Amino acid sequence: MPKLNIDGQDIEVPAGENLVLAARRIGVEVPVFCYHEKLSIAANCRMCLVEIEKMPKLQPACQTVATDNMIVKTSSPKVIEARAAVMEFLLVNHPLDCPICDKAGECMLQDNYMGHDGKSSRQQDTKTAKPRLEVLGPLVNYNAERCIMCTRCVRFMDEIPKNTQLGVFGRGDRNVIGVFDGKPLDDPYSLNVVELCPVGALGSLDFRFESRVWSLDKTNSVCDGCSKGCNTETHSKKEHVYRMIPRRNDSVNDTWMCDEGRLSYHAHEEQRAEEPLTDGKRASDATALSAALGVLANAVKEKGNGWGVFISPTLTNEGAFAWLSYVKANMAQAKVYFSGRADGVGDQLLRRADKNPNRAGIKAIAEALGIPVGTYTDGITAKPLRVVMLGTETPDDRISSIVNAAQASLVIGAHLTQAFKGAKVALLSGTVFESDGSFVNEDGRVQRVRPCHGVKFAGKSYADWAVMLSQGLDKAVGAKTFAWANTESVFADLANAVKGFSGMRLLGLGLHGKALGSGRATESPSHQQASSPVGA
Amino acid sequence: MGKIIKVRAQDAEVGAYEKAYLPEITKGIGITLRHVVKNLFGGDEKYTRTVSYPEEKVEYPVRFRGAHRLTPREDGAPRCVACFMCSTACPARCINIVAEESDDPNIEKRPKVFEIDELKCIFCGMCVEACPEDAIRMDTGEHVKPFTNRADAVYGKVDLLSMLGRTEKNGEQPVYRGAHEHRARQAPQHSPEGTLPVQDEQPEDAH
């Protein structure tokens, strides 16, 4: 463990750590452009130059490994001058694009200029002209004039998805980033380069010109696209969700996310059910209430005999716990099956074939409650005549047709699917953007899902555990069931009932979640950073 | 530097002269009569200035902040590139903008919706200060026109573009300068994914 001195402070760091990370330990932020903690070192931007005693020239902190007895100065006059000089060079050919560039507000060039330069331009010559709107792939565009050639994007594609689709072409001030002949940037992780890019050179075509970033509200949550549960930051404003970007979690997704997950925010507003329905028709409150009562009262009367419950693994732990407890207490003879989204493509990196976020959680809860949950396969010929469907995601049409054909059916979901329209009673629940709760990913990590403030439908739909509560139906159909005041209390009961969750609190899950079975143990590894989507 | 003045010592005694009404009343009437005479016959030396509004109007000073206008390009499109500086700077949050892609690749971005709620506006001029494209100005020299319902006070893109600045009303050609003039050089290259034409010639105009 080398011991060194940075800015007058002695610290000890793990062997092999570079000076940028070492300085971060004492709260000193060395400015960078090309350095990214999860990528290889390029040291081409020269912004992180620091002064090290006994070395005549300034050294790039990202490339210099901390050694014993090093004395580092990160804000000596030489360093400050060097940073201003590097900024000057980077800005020489940078176009006056801030008004039309989407990166404004989260641009490292802007931040580093204000923090480390502040001088006026001395430039007399014209700036280099380069291609300004290159469509590199179906989701990414490139503006060569803004590019500072840090090569973060090239290194990312090489090292993370290991799919070299980007390269540096040309020399000197004719340098551009580009794709190879006939091969567009269509990797399923292509949108990560947009966040990695410190400037506005690489842009997301999905987000282009949608909104300025400084007026977006940011919510820390988790993606519900597959069972990996990548940590996200959802950006929304008033009623719209504008984009989802990854949040750092070294135990789950580093700082990356797949494109499919990123774009899943569109599902929040697409094909949404806007009102509760009875038999496919809009229901006034009183009718929906009594109809739902009737359906559930039947279920309770028969203890669930002849009833099928299809539970989608997109439900939160709290929703699953609430419903499975209800089923156990009142419908013990019902048969419970998983529905959920069909399997998709998985890979070695982040995408998982199971496109449902919470199968592990629901399995754990069902096991603890002693309810066997099966998958509805061809081998099961019995078609339940009466159905409760929790979550409208289905892998195929079979479950929907069962719901539509059933004598009595209650569907709770967010999207206007066949099953929702065909149900006897259909009630609204919310998507992951309006839900407060938790998911368990396939690695057994319990992670918090947080609602975005004020997004569309929030207020019309309800948390999956609270749907019955909101309609006042719980009182009519089951004693104490569903009678929780808030999500924390549902989680508290869940933690008491299910062994893997014991000792946990919803509010204690924090930004990075907790592993099942870890109870109150703290688990953050040493470099865990607060979410910072741009930069190292 | 400077001293303390006792104001009561300065001709502020209350004595017999003051207690007698008439001397002061006569003096007062004399003053008002002088004003009357001068106002009637004084020419340029009048005490009060009466302007027969609306037939006569007082010219506002150059810096007067009146109704907003969006400045036009040569083809009549707004210079505005929907950068949101004005709506961010506005203390009253009265500017609502929605951006879209422009047909002209030189310009790239333009406003689809640009609305100013003149009822919320406090006419501080921070939007003009914040614009990097010289696209919004408050130099119309006019007030916001009277309206009879609130919806009429929300000026949209078309209303804002249709107003003229004072220079134009005087027949002069206005000069607009913004960051756009620096960006507008030649058309960028749009390439299908894969090929990368790189410029060989450098642009010739000054930065």
Place this chain on the structure above:
Amino acid sequence: MDKPAPVIPTVHPGEDLAPDFATKVMEINLGPSHPAMHGTIKLNMTVDGETIVSIDPDIGYLHRGFEKESERATWTQVIPYTDRLNYVSPLINNFGYVLAVEKLLGIKATRRCDYIRTIMSELSRLSDHLTCVGAGAMELGSFTGFLYLVEAREMIWELIEEVTGARLTISYARVGGVTADLPEHFKERCEKVLDKAFHLLDDFQAMVKKNRIFIDRMDGIGVVPKEDAIAWGFTGPCGRASGIPYDVRRAHPYFAYDEIDFDVPIGEKGDNYDRYLVRVEELHQSRKILQQAFKQIPDGPVNVQDPRIMLPPKERVYGSIEGLIGHFKIVIDGIKVPRGEVYSYVEGGNGELGFYLVSNGSGHPWKCRVRPPCFAIMQGLKLMLEKYQIADMVPTFGSVNMIGGECDR
């Protein structure tokens, strides 16, 4: 000091003071909307006949949440809110606020800017005192005098409009400077206007100052003895009328006041007439300050040229990426003021106008508290009005110059 009126014993509601007259005290309330009220304020009065037995002012009708709004706004966006504090002398509020922010930043404005701020503050003070004195006289019946002073005020507002672009909602100050330099030949126009304005003021004085009616209603009414004035925290013309020789411009000079020679008027009795005399003398002193400031104003840059504090000049914004970035970051994030707190004060139209700012290092104020000078004076309103008659309330309240925007924020 003379105590002008006999002491009236404490009265309990319903108690009979003059049994043979079968009278009672009556509770009436004046305001909040009342033609004699300056701004919206409610005076709950308990009167015995014409004599005010007790008075309890209710303020807050113009409370608009200035301090809470400032927490949402950036440092620059607070400036239009400060216009609306003491709205008859908005420039002083503007400059007082940016002076406080500059203290937090640890920067000083340029010398030319200091002089410009001095000039505009004094013009604002002129308009404030002209309004107060004129309106006060109008309430006593001198509508003519009021209109003379309003004409004078109009001319000053036209000057202010030439410089700032608006008469009242000026938003002229910026942190580190002002929005624009004085226009060409401003000095000459200003001097012409001041000549005319003071000519009107002299005419007004001639009609009013020695007028028996005016004196009877102002002299000896609304007396605030010096010790009481100090105890209640009176500053400004009301404090000086009571004999407190405190003027922030003299005691803690700021802007260019350290290089300018002017006198500070004080009264002796602390009655309405003293307040009137002090204000008129301050008008003359402001003119003296203006004359000196115009003579001494240096050439040079107006604004501090630090891109981290001020928006860069437009040529740099349109012509260089550095200027454009600086411009964008200041508009988006606001000026990043280092953590800390400051209490900075200037001489407002009514007294010591203080700004207590707390910064948490970001572009938005953490707290922006205003010390309104007339709030302290409103506390002393009981002293000024109890034992006097209902009709005395009109000139007294007028001479206090309570500005609702400042008192209630």
